[in-house]
Amino acid sequence: MKHLLLLTLVVSTLLVTPFGAAETLDVSVEVPEINANPYHKPYVAVWIETPKRKGVHTLAFWKEQSDWYKDLRQWWRKIGRKKSPNYDAVSGATRKPGIYKLSWDGKFESSKQVIAGEYVLHIEAVREQGSREYLRQRIRLGENQAQHFELQGQTELGKILISIK
Amino acid sequence: MTLLKRISTLASFCLLASITTFNAIAHERFMVPTHTLLSGDKAQAVTLMASISNDIFHPDRPLGDSDTGADVGDLKNLFKVLQHSVIAPDGSISNNTRWQAFERFSVADVWLKDSGTYRIGLIQPEVPMTTFKKSDGTSGRVFGKNPALPKGATNIVRRTTSSRVETFVSLNSPSTAAVKAIGKGVELAGETHPNDLFVGEEANFQLLFDGKPLTIPTNIKVIKAGTRHRNNRNEVALTANQSGEFTFTPTEAGFYFLAAETSVKVPQPAEFDIKHYSLYLTLEVFPE
Numbered sequence: 001m002k003h004l005l006l007l008t009l010v011v012s013t014l015l016v017t018p019f020g021a022a023e024t025l026d027v028s029v030e031v032p033e034i035n036a037n038p039y040h041k042p043y044v045a046v047w048i049e050t051p052k053r054k055g056v057h058t059l060a061f062w063k064e065q066s067d068w069y070k071d072l073r074q075w076w077r078k079i080g081r082k083k084s085p086n087y088d089a090v091s092g093a094t095r096k097p098g099i100y101k102l103s104w105d106g107k108f109e110s111s112k113q114v115i116a117g118e119y120v121l122h123i124e125a126v127r128e129q130g131s132r133e134y135l136r137q138r139i140r141l142g143e144n145q146a147q148h149f150e151l152q153g154q155t156e157l158g159k160i161l162i163s164i165k
Numbered sequence: 166m167t168l169l170k171r172i173s174t175l176a177s178f179c180l181l182a183s184i185t186t187f188n189a190i191a192h193e194r195f196m197v198p199t200h201t202l203l204s205g206d207k208a209q210a211v212t213l214m215a216s217i218s219n220d221i222f223h224p225d226r227p228l229g230d231s232d233t234g235a236d237v238g239d240l241k242n243l244f245k246v247l248q249h250s251v252i253a254p255d256g257s258i259s260n261n262t263r264w265q266a267f268e269r270f271s272v273a274d275v276w277l278k279d280s281g282t283y284r285i286g287l288i289q290p291e292v293p294m295t296t297f298k299k300s301d302g303t304s305g306r307v308f309g310k311n312p313a314l315p316k317g318a319t320n321i322v323r324r325t326t327s328s329r330v331e332t333f334v335s336l337n338s339p340s341t342a343a344v345k346a347i348g349k350g351v352e353l354a355g356e357t358h359p360n361d362l363f364v365g366e367e368a369n370f371q372l373l374f375d376g377k378p379l380t381i382p383t384n385i386k387v388i389k390a391g392t393r394h395r396n397n398r399n400e401v402a403l404t405a406n407q408s409g410e411f412t413f414t415p416t417e418a419g420f421y422f423l424a425a426e427t428s429v430k431v432p433q434p435a436e437f438d439i440k441h442y443s444l445y446l447t448l449e450v451f452p453e
Contacts, residue, residue: 037384038191128219129193129219129398130398131396131397131398132396132397133396134396155396155397
């Protein structure tokens with residue numbers, strides 16, 4: 001009886017508590033070395049959407065001039081142009097080739113937390129006088145379910161490591 | 166004097182690095198004709214679109230104007246020096262084609278009165294430009310001879326840039342007089358006529374520099390039209406042999422962009438450290 005109660009408690013905690021307090025989404029993004037002349041650093045966006053393609057949260061937005069934001073076509077379409085949800089806190093200058101670590105605790109600025117369930121992580125990169133690459137991975141958030149994914153870009157993205165724990 | 170000497174030493178020291186980074190500030194430029202092959206007994210016209218843009222062949226900024234077009238700001242200085250060249254089938258050169266700039270591209274009509282091949286071009290003669298590194302580490306450039314540079318500028322390289330933006334159009338049978346090099350800058354030559362390109366057929370071209378086979382290292386690349394609507398740019402780098410000859414076998418029909426860029430170091434002391442020469446061609450390939 002006591003065990004059943006405990007179990008119920010645990011299960012209901014899982015269901016109700018969005019994105020269990022300790023859960024963190026870590027994404028490692030590789031901007032690959034590209035032997036191109038001229039080489040422009042790529043514009044990159046990393047973000048989360050619901051499976052029905054509603055923008056949830058941007059983890060990173062690396063850019064230079066606003067004229068070219070539109071070339072991150074998917075991100076611009078779903079989050080960028082409406083600026084919803086806001087991404088000021090994760091916007092920054094374009095990065096040179098290297099490996100970059102992003103992290104999200106599932107909290108929004110409003111201190112609300114994401115609702116548990118299925119999401120899609122999107123990674124998009126586009127380079128002037130270069131190519132465009134767009135990778136996606138289905139993930140589950142808020143269920144205290146450890147997950148690891150490895151994606152391999154072919155052109156403008158290198159190795160992408162996704163870890164939820 | 167000491168300062169000048171120091172700058173010059175610095176410039177030659179940094180030359181190698183600068184040559185490879187120079188292109189970082191260059192954009193592609195091109196002209197696209199409505200037709201490259203025409204037939205008929207009467208004179209016919211082609212209309213051309215020219216633009217400075219990294220999207221092949223989607224325009225971004227205009228290229229060329231006869232003082233009647235849109236207010237293009239700083240581009241005006243470039244447009245003033247551009248030669249609006251048309252070489253007719255008899256080899257005669259005219260410079261009176263009227264180009265008109267719009268905000269995103271320039272437009273011109275060219276009449277083909279005689280049968281044969283016309284070479285249409287927007288030619289930029291040597292334009293002085295100085296590149297440097299600002300004290301905050303970012304790079305800068307200024308046009309004009311002996312320009313004023315910001316305080317603390319380093320990596321100063323005095324350059325000239327010149328380019329030929331060209332395409333070929335033939336009425337009835339293609340001919341060779343207009344294709345023959347005029348002997349200025351980088352030009353296309355070779356066995357294959359630029360208006361006789363078909364899928365699966367090897368095209369044999371040669372690059373000439375000032376009328377002679379181009380022997381110095383040159384970046385040659387080919388990009389098929391439509392970069393805006395595909396994720397991969399699919400830029401193909403081609404290599405010329407020691408006589409400047411290279412081959413290209415198109416696998417798809419359509420318009421192609423061919424760019425050849427080279428640089429020549431100027432023996433010092435001289436007004437400039439390095440001179441850049443480019444050729445930007447539009448070629449049309451037809452299906453088998």
